Amino acid sequence: MFICYGATGAGKTYTMLGTVENPGVMVLAIEDLFAKVRERRLDGNHTVHLSYLEVYNETVRDLLSPGRPLILREDKQGIMAAGLTQYRAYSTDEVVSRYFSVAMSSREQSPWKMSSLWSSAVATPLNHPVSMLLLFSRDSFWW
Numbered sequence: 393m394f395i396c397y398g399a400t401g402a403g404k405t406y407t408m409l410g411t412v413e414n415p416g417v418m419v420l421a422i423e424d425l426f427a428k429v430r431e432r433r434l435d436g437n438h439t440v441h442l443s444y445l446e447v448y449n450e451t452v453r454d455l456l457s458p459g460r461p462l463i464l465r466e467d468k469q470g471i472m473a474a475g476l477t478q479y480r481a482y483s484t485d486e487v488v489s490r491y492f493s494v495a496m497s498s499r500e501q502s503p504w505k506m507s508s509l510w511s512s513a514v515a516t517p518l519n520h521p522v523s524m525l526l527l528f529s530r531d532s533f534w535w
């Protein structure tokens with residue numbers, strides 16, 4: 393789990409996303425995850441799913457499928473957002489472009505003037521985006 397915290401302009405977006413020439417922590421971690429899945433592809437058991445939600449004013453929204461706020465429920469595995477989209481992802485580029493399209497669509501709605509397009513993919517004092525990559529294997533999953 394990564395938590396990126398800091399004042400405006402401290403470098404949160406740069407650290408997490410970086411640039412095309414110098415990718416950030418999040419992009420490198422996603423690349424690493426897909427590399428591991430490719431190494432194990434012959435067993436056919438491993439798949440990667442992306443979820444992306446935002447906690448804003450104490451409501452939880454599904455950023456991959458905007459609509460009504462999600463309800464939080466507690467089950468044996470812990471607290472979960474009921475009905476949260478789990479999008480099957482096949483490559484780093486695909487995951488990054490999903491973040492990009494969410495950043496594009498939420499930019500106008502943000503109460504903060506974003507310093508860059510990517511800024512809506514990381515936390516501001518008012519909104520708290522949470523992205524989750526779930527790696528499923530036949531018997532279990534971890535994130």
Ligand SMILES: Nc1ncnc2c1ncn2[C@@H]1O[C@H](COP(=O)(O)OP(=O)(O)OP(=O)(O)O)[C@@H](O)[C@H]1O
Pocket residue numbers: 398399400401402403404405406407507508511514515516
């Ligand atoms: N390590 C670094 N090397 C080069 N440039 C950097 C570095 N860290 C930050 N910057 C530059 O500093 C500026 C502010 O960084 P960034 O947008 O990442 O801040 P932030 O903490 O995400 O700000 P905000 O909360 O306002 O979105 C950007 O132009 C970014 O490219």
